[in-house]
Amino acid sequence: GESVGLHLPTLSVQEGDNSIINCAYSNSASDYFIWYKQESGKGPQFIIDIRSNMDKRQGQRVTVLLNKTVKHLSLQIAATQPGDSAVYFCAIRDDYKLSFGAGTTVTVRA
C-alpha cells in the first residue's frame, strides 16, 4: 500500500502564530491528498483536500501545498487558535481507500 509519513510527531505553537505541518509520501502516482483533524475522543474530521493537478488550495484559515517533485505535502494554519489543538493526519486516497500518515500533535500555547 501507499506509504505516508510525517516529519514531526509534535508541534507546539504560540496562539496567533502560523502552524505548518508536513507530510511526505512515496508513490509518485498518488493523485488525491487529504488533511484530517482529530480532536481527543472524536473521529477524524475532514479539513481540506487537493488533487495532483494543483499545487495549492486554500480554505478558511488553512492552506494545503503540494510539491509533487519531492513528494511533499503541507498544511498551513493561519493565526492558530486554542481550538486548533488536535492531531493532524495527512492521507492519500487511492480509489476508495485511505492510507493515513502517522499524525502530528499540535499544541497551542496561550
Add this chain to the structure above:
Amino acid sequence: SAVISQKPSRDICQRGTSLTIQCQVDSQVTMMFWYRQQPGQSLTLIATANQGSEATYESGFVIDKFPISRPNLTFSTLTVSNMSPEDSSIYLCSVDGTSGSGYEQYFGPGTRLTVT
C-alpha cells in the same frame, strides 16, 4: 454531510470474549469502512462493507477475527472475536461523502476498546 453514531462508545472486555460494535448512519450509503486506531497511532483500514455482499478485508485482517455484517444501507456491525490485549484500540466506522475536490470520508466518534 453524514452523521455517524457508534455503540458502544467504549468498553472494557476480558480476553477470549467477543465484542460487537454497531455503526449507524443518518443516510443511505453504498460503502461503509471500518478502521482500527491503536493507541497513539494512525488509522488502518480493516475492511470495506457493501450492502448485500461479503466485506472486503485488507491485508493482515481476516473475517474469522473481524466478522462484519451489512444488513442495510444505513447500518453495519464489526465484531472483534476472541479478543486479546493487542486488540485494545479505537475502532471507527466511516462513509463517503462529497467534497469540493472529490470525496470526503466522514468518521464516527469511535469505540474505545480495552482488553484485559
